[in-house]
Amino acid sequence: MKLVLITGINKGLGEALFNHLITNGNYRIIGISRGITQKQQELLKEGKFIYVKMDLLDLNNPEQDLKILEFLDKAEEVFYINNAATISPINKIGAFKNNEIKQLLHLNTFVPIVITNYLFREASGKKISIINISSGAANSPIVGWSLYCASKAANEMFFRTLKAQEEENIKINVVSIDPGVVDSGMQGIIRTVDDSVFPRVNDFIELKNKNELQTPEAAALKIIKQANLV
Numbered sequence: 469m470k471l472v473l474i475t476g477i478n479k480g481l482g483e484a485l486f487n488h489l490i491t492n493g494n495y496r497i498i499g500i501s502r503g504i505t506q507k508q509q510e511l512l513k514e515g516k517f518i519y520v521k522m523d524l525l526d527l528n529n530p531e532q533d534l535k536i537l538e539f540l541d542k543a544e545e546v547f548y549i550n551n552a553a554t555i556s557p558i559n560k561i562g563a564f565k566n567n568e569i570k571q572l573l574h575l576n577t578f579v580p581i582v583i584t585n586y587l588f589r590e591a592s593g594k595k596i597s598i599i600n601i602s603s604g605a606a607n608s609p610i611v612g613w614s615l616y617c618a619s620k621a622a623n624e625m626f627f628r629t630l631k632a633q634e635e636e637n638i639k640i641n642v643v644s645i646d647p648g649v650v651d652s653g654m655q656g657i658i659r660t661v662d663d664s665v666f667p668r669v670n671d672f673i674e675l676k677n678k679n680e681l682q683t684p685e686a687a688a689l690k691i692i693k694q695a696n697l698v
Contacts, residue, residue: 471543472697473498473536473587475524475579476552478505480652481601484688485549489697490517496543498536500524501552524552524579525571530586537590545595547697548587550580550623553601555616555654558661569615576619581626595639599695600627602644612666645694651681 472489476482477499489495490511497517504512504519512519520534527533540546553576557568584598605613606620627642634640649655649672659676663669675681692698 469543470495470545470547471498471539472496472547472549473500473583474549474551475500475583477501477508478503480654481647481650481684481687481691482551484684485551485691486517487685488688488692492697495547495697496539498539500534524575527579527582530583531590534583534586540587540591543591543594545597546587546591547597547599547695548583549599549601549691549695550583551601552579553616553619553654555613556657557615558612558658558666560612560665561614564615572615573619576616577622577626580623584626584630593639595641597641597695598627598630598643599691599697600624600642600644601691602646604646604648606644606646610666610668612661612668641696643695645691647682647687647691649675649681650684650687651676652684655681 472495474482474485474497477486478501482501483505486497486499486508489497498520499508499517500520500522502521502523511517518539520536522533554572556572557564580600587596600623602624603620605617606624610617624644627644631642634642655672655676658672659669661669
């Protein structure tokens with residue numbers, strides 16, 4: 469069995485990734501999110517996938533919180549798609565509340581690190597593929613996005629280090645994929661921010677107005693091909 473863990477399956481890119489992969493009979497999907505769509509509810513009733521209902525802000529100990537060890541034990545190969553992330557809050561440095569900083573870094577960076585660490589411990593010896601959904605923000609300082617940029621940059625370095633650690637291990641595949649700008653709920657948030665906080669807001673409004681945003685479905689297909697999940 470090939471097991472695929474996807475975080476944030478109920479909307480946007482995560483939902484699109486789920487929809488593409490659920491049709492592939494080679495994979496058993498574990499979806500981790502606060503909620504699921506009506507279509508996913510129907511698939512769950514039919515036993516088509518495994519659902520871990522949780523707010524990832526509450527994830528601290530994967531062994532106790534995820535309860536997926538029995539599925540890891542049965543899997544021949546494990547894929548982890550680090551998708552769930554937030555860009556909020558968008559603000560100037562100096563204006564953040566401490567709990568806002570903590571929550572963004574927990575979801576965007578702490579969660580994928582502890583899940584990856586857990587998988588490498590509990591699925592040791594199996595084929596493991598880590599697919600990190602990256603962003604251009606990992607490499608470009610964007611005013612207003614300091615927390616998001618920092619979290620994505622941290623992820624990039626963590627997964628680059630993991631790839632270096634396992635470079636001689638043919639069973640391990642680590643890849644970071646930047647899907648580009650996707651028409652998602654995150655983009656909707658971005659377009660509402662005042663330009664005094666986020667000077668580039670008009671660039672993103674223009675992308676929407678000119679229909680230059682990728683659909684989540686197109687971005688998901690690109691990721692699946694790059695990650696050899698076809």
